[in-house]
Amino acid sequence: MSYGIATRSSEKWHDRVAIMQHEHYLAALRFSHLHYWVGIPLILLTAIVGGSVFARPQQKRNASSRIAIEMLSVLAALQTFLSYNERVEKHRMAGARYGALGWQLALMLAQDSDCNGLDDIGKQLDALAQESPNIPKAVRKAMAGYRPRWQRASNQ
Secondary structure, three states: OOOOHHHHHHHHHHHHHHHHHHHHHHHHHHHHHHHHHHHHHHHHHHOOOOOOOHHOOOOOHHHHHHHHHHHHHHHHHHHHHHHHHHHHHHHHHHHHHHHHHHHHHHHHHHHHHOOOHHHHHHHHHHHHHHHOOOHHHHHHHHHOOOOOOHHHHHOO
């Protein structure tokens, strides 16, 4: 592989790795927010409904308390089924692994003019892409015009 082609390929991979790292961290942040948006109302409603049930254990439940109990059931099911915490960690780990791969590429670009380790990094990149969780459409849409910092700085 000639010097120019190998360098251009590895620079493109480096840019793509940086974008994937950013997408995974953004997805982790998104799922973290969703976790709190479901979890906090669940905790508050549980406290309110639980307090009212123990305050009046013998009385018949009115419609509003039955609706609140149903909402609790739905929120608890969503929290369990969607497993936002697990998704946050998967995306954080994928972002960290893409970051480490980006460092490897940057070191190779700085030290190895022939880019001899490009095949090995390519295999790592393929394996990481297969193991990583999918990026949500909302995150892809938000990242549509994103360019890594060094690209923005060099074009100004």
